[in-house]
Amino acid sequence: MNWYNTDTHAKDGDLAQLAGMGHKNFIIRLKAGTVFQSHKGIIPHDEMIGLPWGTQVLSHKGSPFYLLQPSFADLLIETPRTTQILYPKDIGFLMVNLGVMPGLHVIEAGTGSGALTCAFASIVGSTGKVTSYEAKPDFQNLARKNLERLDLLDRVELKLRNISEGFDETNADILFLDVPDPHNYIEYVRKALKPGGFFGCILPTTNQVSLVLIELKRNDFIFLEVCEIMLRYYKTEPARLRPVDRMVAHTGYLIFARPVIKPIVPFDELRPEEESENDL
Numbered sequence: 001m002n003w004y005n006t007d008t009h010a011k012d013g014d015l016a017q018l019a020g021m022g023h024k025n026f027i028i029r030l031k032a033g034t035v036f037q038s039h040k041g042i043i044p045h046d047e048m049i050g051l052p053w054g055t056q057v058l059s060h061k062g063s064p065f066y067l068l069q070p071s072f073a074d075l076l077i078e079t080p081r082t083t084q085i086l087y088p089k090d091i092g093f094l095m096v097n098l099g100v101m102p103g104l105h106v107i108e109a110g111t112g113s114g115a116l117t118c119a120f121a122s123i124v125g126s127t128g129k130v131t132s133y134e135a136k137p138d139f140q141n142l143a144r145k146n147l148e149r150l151d152l153l154d155r156v157e158l159k160l161r162n163i164s165e166g167f168d169e170t171n172a173d174i175l176f177l178d179v180p181d182p183h184n185y186i187e188y189v190r191k192a193l194k195p196g197g198f199f200g201c202i203l204p205t206t207n208q209v210s211l212v213l214i215e216l217k218r219n220d221f222i223f224l225e226v227c228e229i230m231l232r233y234y235k236t237e238p239a240r241l242r243p244v245d246r247m248v249a250h251t252g253y254l255i256f257a258r259p260v261i262k263p264i265v266p267f268d269e270l271r272p273e274e275e276s277e278n279d280l
């Protein structure tokens with residue numbers, strides 16, 4: 001079973017979001033015979049099981065909540081964590097840019113709190129696989145719990161290992177690194193990825209990005225891309241539509257590249273890099 005229920009009504013065992021509309025939201029697993037409790041009052045799960053999604057329910061104190069299914073972004077924000085986790089804005093873009101699809105084999109490091117691992121595991125589906133490396137046992141244990149909470153653990157192999165020892169796998173479709181020094185592992189990435197596969201990583205500073213670019217060029221990766229995703233929310237007042245006052249200005253730089261078989265003619269000679277006006 002996966003975390004999303006395609007039915008129109010809430011069932012025993014489903015993940016549900018109790019949306020407080022102006023006060024805190026809660027994500028719970030519906031379980032017959034148990035009770036949701038918060039400072040806004042209690043609601044027996046049996047009163048919610050069987051209701052159509054989108055129904056308003058009241059606590060015993062009369063506080064209203066909407067009974068909804070959480071989105072993946074809701075789950076990410078609520079992910080219990082002991083490490084920095086990837087933001088939904090970065091995860092969304094990297095999933096499509098890396099071509100993550102059902103049935104593929106994805107390798108990642110480090111696992112951290114497992115937020116990205118959950119996202120990969122959701123998308124590769126029951127026919128795909130995620131292999132996730134982490135150096136620290138405590139982080140791996142938390143990631144395991146987070147995967148179990150979403151019923152995704154059976155798609156993921158968690159490996160407790162520093163990737164300075166390399167990867168066991170070969171011919172993976174996709175490899176993503178969220179570690180502070182990915183430039184040290186690009187040779188290992190090459191060996192683990194199938195030729196033409198997809199590589200990506202995320203880094204907070206440009207100094208680290210430069211080191212990665214040097215190693216990618218040295219190791220026959222092509223189509224190098226560096227970008228950052230800026231997301232700005234708007235206040236949803238039709239008569240006063242304008243951006244919110246604060247935004248998350250920086251999370252990290254995303255780097256993408258494709259490993260190829262050693263070319264006969266070096267890639268830079270085939271297609272010299274275009275000079276842009278900004279370089280002048």
Ligand code: SAM
Nearest residue numbers: 085086110112113114115116135162163178179
């Ligand atoms: N992407 C993760 C998420 O969304 O929850 C967060 C990853 S966290 C920022 C970085 C993790 O990489 C840490 O848990 C750290 O222990 C692990 N790490 C750092 N260097 C590593 C290495 N060489 N091998 C394996 N894991 C490593």
